[in-house]
Amino acid sequence: MHNFNMQASRRSFLRDGATGLGAIALSSMLQEDLLGTPAQGKDKKWEGVARPLHIPARAKRVIFLCMAGGPSHLETFDYKPKLAEMSGKPMPESFTKGQPIAQLQGKQLTCLAPQHPFGRHGESGQEISSIFQHLPKIADDMCIIRSMKTEQINHDPAHTFMNTGTAISGRPSMGSWILYGLGSETNSLPGFVVLTSSGGGQDQPIAARQWHSGFLPSRFQGVQFQSTGAPVLYVDRPQGVSSADQGKLVGAINQLNELHNEVVDDPEVATRISQYEMAFRMQTSVPELIDMSDEPQHILDQYGTQGGDGSFASNCLLARRLAERGVRFVQLYHRGWDHHGGIKNAVANTAKLVDQATTALVTDLKQRGMLDDTLVVYAGEFGRTPMAQGNGRDHHIKGFSMWMAGGGVKGGTSYGATDELGYNAVENIFHVHDLHATMLHLLGVQHERLTFRSQGRDFRLTDVHGRIVREVLRG
Numbered sequence: 215m216h217n218f219n220m221q222a223s224r225r226s227f228l229r230d231g232a233t234g235l236g237a238i239a240l241s242s243m244l245q246e247d248l249l250g251t252p253a254q255g256k257d258k259k260w261e262g263v264a265r266p267l268h269i270p271a272r273a274k275r276v277i278f279l280c281m282a283g284g285p286s287h288l289e290t291f292d293y294k295p296k297l298a299e300m301s302g303k304p305m306p307e308s309f310t311k312g313q314p315i316a317q318l319q320g321k322q323l324t325c326l327a328p329q330h331p332f333g334r335h336g337e338s339g340q341e342i343s344s345i346f347q348h349l350p351k352i353a354d355d356m357c358i359i360r361s362m363k364t365e366q367i368n369h370d371p372a373h374t375f376m377n378t379g380t381a382i383s384g385r386p387s388m389g390s391w392i393l394y395g396l397g398s399e400t401n402s403l404p405g406f407v408v409l410t411s412s413g414g415g416q417d418q419p420i421a422a423r424q425w426h427s428g429f430l431p432s433r434f435q436g437v438q439f440q441s442t443g444a445p446v447l448y449v450d451r452p453q454g455v456s457s458a459d460q461g462k463l464v465g466a467i468n469q470l471n472e473l474h475n476e477v478v479d480d481p482e483v484a485t486r487i488s489q490y491e492m493a494f495r496m497q498t499s500v501p502e503l504i505d506m507s508d509e510p511q512h513i514l515d516q517y518g519t520q521g522g523d524g525s526f527a528s529n530c531l532l533a534r535r536l537a538e539r540g541v542r543f544v545q546l547y548h549r550g551w552d553h554h555g556g557i558k559n560a561v562a563n564t565a566k567l568v569d570q571a572t573t574a575l576v577t578d579l580k581q582r583g584m585l586d587d588t589l590v591v592y593a594g595e596f597g598r599t600p601m602a603q604g605n606g607r608d609h610h611i612k613g614f615s616m617w618m619a620g621g622g623v624k625g626g627t628s629y630g631a632t633d634e635l636g637y638n639a640v641e642n643i644f645h646v647h648d649l650h651a652t653m654l655h656l657l658g659v660q661h662e663r664l665t666f667r668s669q670g671r672d673f674r675l676t677d678v679h680g681r682i683v684r685e686v687l688r689g
Contacts, residue, residue, distance in 0.1 A: 290346075355576055359618070
């Protein structure tokens, strides 16, 4: 029996060992191909695959302010006197015939004048709506794009397109691509953080897949922080459990995971290991992050919040603190820009909720010397129609506005234009793919080279599109 057991063990060892070694070798090659670099050692922050950077970087991080719901460019950044002249008159069919329209399809199309006056601000004379009382203070830092185009006319697919460059669900978000390419500058907080707020208009839901990592390993997906209470659920240590005891538990769990990973070499197991370690470190880093007692009162007043109140202002202050601590991509959603009716008052109410804090964020970053290497992007998923929907406006994808500041962008400039009624982008068209390509360029990454092989083909954020819009860049 002893000899039989020895022979069986030798046979098992040779058979299982050969299979195991083959599997490990294959998995190792696949892992290197998947991640573009050999698996990194335990407890190391992800350094990114674009190392060294493809080109000199202007920006180190991105703060993306997403005005969810589709803000009207005609009441914010794109004044159209001709539309005011034609208010109440039929919209010329030459603009709309055969064009995609969301809820106004087949209905009588009537022009609706801009509902608020505009003024020129700053040395650059940037034209900005009167609904913004604070934003004009940073007019000379803003590059306003008035020729944006997208491809999806309803909210959820339009958010998906803005975030991933495609309407197909399941692709990586831009924050995930950037974290994958550049890595994180912090080992104690996630490299991609999402914050949400709402108010001022109809709230459209925002799905968590908007910040998902898609086919990238899940370590690159965004982590949503709660706007009130504990930012991360269950991050607090259970009562009666010491840091040392919890450290031993995490260590034991990760040892088991590492033993498993030696066999399978699975990116998701590696993610599990790193996230256990991250969660343990966040028990110290997160309370320090949200403790606003170190913020001077004049900074709190500047943002218009004491912090932790769930507002967009609180999230802007938290975004600056996250950026200071090395978070690569911070995305803020404010839900409340969906104005199908009552747009005159509603758009002004929503603007009041974001105006002061957005201005404070850019000003604060500038005062701290961080604006030069922080790219701030302010955009919705689409714009609104020049045609009336009662006393509101419908969804519109053919021409709308956004702006950028900092991070190598040429401030005090405007780029592109829509036609005289604000319907079509007609001058220097700036597509969502161009936005992604230009963002990556500012971060030191050539968008054609940041790829990931999945299901037999190489994918990238810009797919087969995208151009770097150099006219909006400094130097």
